[in-house]
Amino acid sequence: MSTTIFINHRSYESRVAYMENGELSEILIERKREGGIVGNIYKGVVSKVLPGMQAAFVDIGLEKAAFLYVADLGREQLGVDAALPDLEDGDANGEKARSAEYPPIDEILRLGDELIVQVSKEPISTKGARITSYITLPGRHLVLMPTIDHIGISRRIASEQERHRLRSILNDLKPAGMGLIARTVAENRQKEDFASDQSFLTNLWDVIMKKAGEVKAPALLYQDLDLILKTMRDLFTREVATLYIDDEAEYLRCREFASRLLPHLFDRIELYHGKEPLFDAFNIEVELNKLSNKKVWLKSGGYIVIDQAEALTAIDVNTGRYVGKKNLEDTILQTNLEAAREICYQLRLRNIGGIIIIDFIDMEEEENRLKLLQALEVNLKKDRAKTNVLPVSELGLVEMTRKRVRDSIGRVLYESCHYCEGRGFLKSPHTVCYDIFREIQRIAGIYKGKKLYIEAYADVADIMFSEEAEYVEKLEEDCCVKLVIKSNPHFHQEHYEIVPL
Template identity: 40%
Template structure:
C-alpha cells in the first residue's frame, strides 16, 4: 500500500493529511493558539494532593492544572522499570510521596480534553525517529511489538545494548538543531536510562541507530541543563511542531511523498530530513499547484463528511456514528444493500465491509476511549469470527493502541482505543447553541403546547387584560394555522385576548409571554 502525506501550513494552523491509495486515512490539526502539548516536559508545582483518588493536581503554568495519578508517579526509592504499574498495596501512597508546594518534573501524556486537564507522568520518555530514551530508570531495552521478525528483534536489541553498555562508544555527531548545543560530550546511559526501539527502526542500519542514540543522549543532556535554571512552574522542553513530528512519527517505507505548501516550513523539513532521515529527502516536495493542497484527493470534502453521523458503504449499507462524553457508538445497517443469495450472506458481507470503514473512521475522526460497535446480528459463529479477524487486521495500521473484545451476548463488540488528543469533531466544532449539544430541538407543536401551559400559569398569578406571545416564525405560523382552534378555545377559557409577534432572532424553542 502506497501512502502520501499532505501538509498545509498557515500562520494560524497546520493541517496534515495521510492518504493511502488516494483515500484519506488520518487528519492532524494543530492551531497556533492551542498547540498540542503531548510530550512536553514541565517543572510543575503540586497545587493539591487527593489521597482519596491517589492523585495530585500539578500547576505547570498553563490555563488548567494537570492530573498526575499515583500509577504515573515514580517512587524515588524504587528500582521499578518504567513500564511496570505501581501496586498501591505494596508501594507508598501518593500523600507520602508528594506534598502541596513540592516541585516535580512531569511530562504530558494526554492533551487537555473537554473540561479535563492534561494527564501527566513523572516517567519521562524522549522520542526520536527510531528510538525512545527513558531516562532515570534502570537500564532496559524494549522492542516494538510490531517488529515481529525474531531475528530482527535480536539484532536491534543487541545493537542498542552494545552502545548502551559502552562496548561501542557513542560518537558525537553534528546535531546542533532543536536548541541542542553542538559538540557536547556523550552521556553515559549505562547506569541511568533505558531505550525502546520503535517500529521505524526495523531494517535500519547500525550507523543510523548510533546517530539516534547520540542525538537522544545529548538532547537529554540539554534538558538536564535547563531543569535547574527554570523556576516552577515553567517549561523545560517542548516537542517538535506538527509538520516536523509528521516526518519523525508518520513517515515509513510505504510513504512515497511528503508534500508541503509553505516554503519556510519546507526548508526546515528538508533540513531535518538531511540530518536524521537522509533517505527521505528526495520524497519531500514543495507544493506550488494552483489549487489548495488539501483539495488533492478531495481531502477537504472528506474532512467535512467526517463530521457527519452517517457514513455510506459502497454496497449501499451505512454506519451511524454517535460520539458522547462516555463513549462512541457505531451502528451498522444494510440500507439499500439486498444481497444476492440469502439474508445471512447479506448481513455477513455488510458487516465485513463495515469493518474497513470502522477502522478508517476511528483514525480519521481520532475517536478514543470506549467504542461500542453494533454489528448486524449474525447467527453463524464462523461469520462472527471472520468479522472480528477482519476488523483486527484493518486496525493493525492504527498508530494508537487498540484492543477488541469478543462478540457479547447482545451482539456488540467493544473496542478500546488510546486517546491522547481531542477528536476531530472536538477540534473543529462546538456544541450547537440552538440545541445546546443535545442534537435535537423541540418541535414547533411541542413549543405551542408549552406556551399554552405557560399562559395558564401566568393568568392565574397576574392580572392582565391581554397577552402578547413573542416566538420564532415556525411556532407563530403553527399557532395561527394548525393550532388556531386551540388558541380560540384558550382565549375563551381565560377571558383574555392573545396576540402573536414573530422574532426572527429567536430559535425554535425560545419564546416570551408579555402581559399587557
Template identity: 40%
Template sequence: MNKELETKKNSEIFVNVTDYETRIGVVEQGKLVELLVERPEKERIVGNIYKGKVTAVLPGIQAAFVDIGMEKAGFLHFSDTSDYQGEKNLLFDMDYVDEETLDTPRVTTRRRSSIITDFIKKGQELLVQVIKEPINNKGPRLTTQISLPGRYVVMVPGGKHVGISKKISNGSEKKRLRKIVGELKPPHFGIIVRTVAEGKDQKDFKADMSLLTKLWGKMKKKVEESKAPDLVHKEMEITGGIIRDLLTPDVTRLVVDNKKEYLQIIKYLKALDPRLCSSVELYSDPEPLFDKYAIEPEIDKMLDRKVWLRGGANIVIDQTEALVAVDVNTGRLSAKGKGEDAIYRANIEAAREIARQIRLRDIGGILIIDFIDMQDRENRRRVYDEFKNALSHDRSENYISSISDLGMVEMTRERIRPSFMHTFSDSCPVCGGVGRVLSRESMAVKIERWFKRAAPSSQSRHYQLVANPQVGEILLAGNPTRMKNMEKTSKLRIDLIVDTSLHPEHFKVIDLGTEVDVTEKFKAPA
C-alpha cells in the same frame, strides 16, 4: 473518492500550511486514514516537559494536581509516577538510584502498596511530561516517567531496560537490535526501539542516542536554573513530529505546499537521514493541495453521523460524553441481498471502514460496535479478525473484546487529545448542545480556502462576503485582521457583511461585478 487518490498504492503524506492552520493528511492504500491539525490558538502540548509545583494531593483518588503554568493544573495519577514504579523522581535524583535495587521484589511490592502521600507533598516541585491533552474542562494528564522520542529509539532517563517494538515480529531481527542497542545504551537510560528501526545499523542508533543524550543534558541544566512552573522542553512542531514518527521507507512521498516548511523539512531530514530527502516534494500548483488529491471532500464528511458503504450498507457514529456507539445497518441492501453471505460481506466492509473512521476522527475512550447479526459463528470470527487487522496500523493503543453472539464488539482506544468532532465543532446554539456545528475558527478557515480557490480563475476582483456575526468576529480579529490577510493573499477586494439570520455554518459570496451569488462556484469539490 477522487480516482487520482483511489489509484495510489502506497502510503503518502500531504502537508497543507496556511497562516492560521497546518494540516497533515496521511493516505494509506489510496484512502485518507489520519488527519492532524495544529492551530496557533490550540497548540498541542503532548510531549512537553515542565518543572511543576504540586498544588493539591488527593489520597482518596491516589492523584495530585500540578501547576505547570497553564490555566488548569495538570492531573498526575500515582500510577503515572516514577515512585509507583519503584524509582525516584528525576528532578531530585539526577544521579539516580542504584540500578540493582530497582527490580527487587521487596522494593517493587513496597512501592506499589504505598499511597501517593508517601512520596508526593503539596508544594513539592516535580519534573513532569504531558501524556494527554486537556479535554473538555479537564487539565492535561501528566507523568513523571519522562521519555525522549528520537527517530529510531525512545530514551527513558532513569530506566535500565531495552525494549523492542511489538510490531517488529522477526525473532532474529529483535535479537540483532537488542545487541546493538545494548552495546550503545548510556548508563541510567532505558531504551525502546521503534518500529522504524527495523533493518537499521549501529551508526543510525549511535547518532539518534547521541542527540537525545545531549537534549537530556540541556534539560537537566534548565531544570536546575528555572523556577516552577516552567516549560523545560517543548515537543517539536506537528510537521517535525510526523516526519520523525511516520516518514518510513513505506511512504512513497511527502508533499508540502509551503516553501518555508519544505526547506525546514529538508534541513531536518539532512541531519536525520539524507536518503529520505528524495521523497519530499514542493507543491506549487494554483489548485489547493487537498483539493488536488481529493482530501478536502473527505474532511468535509468527517462530521457526518452516517457513512455509506459501497455495498449499500451504512454505519452510524454517535459520540456521547460516556462512550461512542457505532451501528452497522443494512441500509440500501436489497431484500435478496440480506442473506447470510450478503450480511457477512457488508460486515467485512463495515469493519474496514469503522477502523478507518476511528483513526480519521481520532475517537478515543470506550466504543461499542454493533455489527449486523450473523448466524454463522465462523463468519463472526472472520469479521472480528478483519476489524482487528484493520486497526493493527493504528498508532494509538487499543483493546478489542471478542465479538458476541449478537455481533457486538466492545473496545477501548487511547485518548491523547480531543476527537475531531470536539476540536472542530461547537455545541449547536439552536438545539442547546444536542447536535454539533462547525466551530467559528473552522468556518473562518473554510471561507479562506474558498477565496484561495477563487483567486486564480475569477473574472471579478470585487466580492461581498456575507457571514454569521460570530464568524465575522473571527475574520476581523488580529492585526492585521484575517480579512486583510485574505485580501492580500487572494489579491481580491472583499467587503464583509454580517447577517444574524445566517446559520453559523453558512456563508454567501456575491460577485459585485455581476451581483450574482457565486458561493457554489468555488466550494471544495464533492
C-alpha cells in the same frame, strides 16, 4: 502500498494529510493559537492530592492543572518495584501497571512538591492534560527513557531474528540507569544510526536537567517538535513515495531537517506549485468536510452511524439497502465484515479514542462471530494507536478501546451547536406552542381582564394562528384574558415572551 504525505501550512494553522493507496487515512491539525503540548516536559508543583482517586493535580503553568495518576509516578517517587509498563514506540506512561499495588498517594506526594513531568495526553474537553513521570525523548530510530532502566522493541517489528539483533545493539548503547526503545523505523538500520540518536538524546536530557535546576516551578523545560517536524520524524519513512508541502519557508525547513536526519529521503520532499490549493487539488478538502457526518454509507448499501459522546463512542451497523445474494446469515456477515473495515478506517481518520462500543448486526453462528473479530484485528493493525478488542458478545456488541492522546478531529474542527446547546435536537414548534398555552394558564390568575402580548418564533406563531386558533379563543374565554400574538423570525425556536399590556 503507495503512501503520500501532504502538508498544508499557513501562519495560523498546519494540516497534515496521510494517504495510503490514494485514500486519506489520517489527518493531523495544529493551530497556532492552541498548539499541541503532548511530549512537552515541565517542572510542575503539586497543587492538590486526591487520596480517594490515587491521583494528584499538578500546576505546570497551563490554564488547567494537569492530572497525575499514581501509576504514572516514577519508581524513585513510588519507592516500590512495580511491574514495568508495556512499552512500545515511546509509550511509557505506566497504564499497564495499574494492577500493581501502590502506596497511598498522599504518602508519596505533598502540596508544594516539585516534579519533572511530561504531557502524555492533551487537555480534552473539560479535562486538563494527563501527565507522567516516565519521561520519553523520541528520536528518529530510538526513544530514550531517562527514568526507566529498560530495553524495548516495537511490536510492529515481527521478525524474531531482527528483534534479537536490535536488542543486542541497544544493550551496547544503553546509558547506565536509562532505557531505550527501538522504533518501528529502526528495522534493518545499522548501529551507527542508533548511536547518533542515542548521543543526541542523552545530551538533550542533560540540557533539560540543567534547566530544571535553574528555573522555579511551574516552568516549561522542553517543547516537543511542532506538527510539521514531528511528521518528518515519525511518519516520513521509506514507505512514503512523496511529501508535498505548499509553503516555501516550511519546505526549506523540512529539507534542512531531512539533510541532517533523513538524507536518504531528501529527494522525496517536493514544493507544491499548483494554482489550486493543495488539499483541493488532491480531493482532501472534500473528505475533510465529510467528517461531520454521523452516517457513513458502505459500498454494499449498508451503513454505520457514529455517535460520539463525552466518555465513549457508540457505532451502530445497519444493512440499509443491502439485500444480499444467498441467505440472511450470509447477508448479515458480509455487512458486518464490510462495516468492520470501515469502522477501523473511520476510527483512525477521525482519531476517535477512549471506549468504543460497536453494535454489529446479530449473527447466530459462532464461526461468523470469530470471522468478524479476526477482520477487526486485521484492519486495526494499520492503526498506529494502541487498541484492545474484546470478543463479540451474545448481543453482537464489541467493546474496544483506542488510545486517546489528543482530541478527535471532529472536536478540533467543530463545536457544540449554540442553537440547540449541544443537545442535537430542539423542541418542536408544536411542543413550544403547548408550553406557551401552559404558561398562560399558570399566570392567568394574576392578569385577569388584561391583554397578554405573546411573541414567538415564526413557526410557533403560525400554529397558534392556524391549527390551534380555536383553542386560543377557548383559552382567552377560560382565563379571562385577551391574547395578542406576534411572529418573530429572529427568535430562537424554543424562545418566547409573554408580556402583560
